[in-house]
Amino acid sequence: MKAVRTYGPWALCAYVAFVFVQSLFYKFSGSAESIHIFSTLATWSGIGLFEPVGRFGVGTVELVASVLLFVPAVRWLGALLGIGTMSGAIFFHLFTPLGVEIKGPGIEPDGGLLFAMACGVWIACAILLLLDRDRIMALAGLTPAKLA
Helix, strand or coil: CHHHHHHHHHHHHHHHHHHHHHHHHHHHHCCHHHHHHHHHHHHHHCCHHHCCHHHHHHHHHHHHHHHHCCCHHHHHHHHHHHHHHHHHHHHHHHHCCCCCCCCECCECCCCCHHHHHHHHHHHHHHHHHHHCHHHHHHHCCCCHHHHC
16 A cells, blocks of 8 residues: 555656647647647637647646656646646537547547546546645645644
């Protein structure tokens, strides 16, 4: 059990960072899938800045979160950035024309893989925040005595 407590958070951080970092190539290189996703959101919202500014912005936040996850003192901040970013992704998949399965002209359907990865990262970040709750409470100036 001690091994799970010791290495479990690192495994969660590695998973989140893997998902975020592997997606950076697609966001920063302007792949057809990334452009389709952010263009769909731009058209739906009427906010033209979703593509390319939103694409680069999301990629940058994911990169920063990936780095912070491996610094124990601020791991909670990386997890918070991750859960915030993935909350947005999940919202856009569920409540916009983007949909759970990414489809578009010249794009092979992903079978819901991006949505599933967003959900997995959200869960991993939620667990990391739960594991760091004492540190977060201390930073907020809340101790168990003050909560009672």
